[in-house]
Amino acid sequence: MKEDNTQQRILAVERFNNGEMDNTLEEELGKKRERVEPLEQRRFDIAFSMQNRIKEVIIHMVRNVAATTGHKKLALSGGLFLNCDINRELIQN
Secondary structure, eight states: OOOOOOOHHHHHHHHHHHHHHHHHHHHHOOOOOOOTTOHHHHHHHHHHHHHHHHHHHHHHHHHHHHHHHOOOOOOOOSSGGGGGHHHHHHHHH
16 A cells, blocks of 8 residues: 655645755755746646646535535635636636
C-alpha cells in the first residue's frame, strides 16, 4: 500500500507560503525562482496543473455538499470562490 504523505505536503506548502522552502516541495517542484530569473514553460505547467486540480476538488466538494444536503442554493465564500473558472463551472452544472 502506498504511503499517504498528504500531511507532509500540506506542511511543506504552509512553510513555502511563510517564505521558507521545504526540501520536500523543492524536490517535487524544483528550486524557488528568483525574481530576476525568466519564467519557464515548466513553471506555467505546474501552475496550470495546480489550478486545475484545485478546481476539480472544489467542484467535487460543492457537488457533494449539494447532493448530501439536497440544497441547490449554497453560500460559498473565500478566495477560491472568487475564481471565475470555478464559478463558471458551478453555474453551468
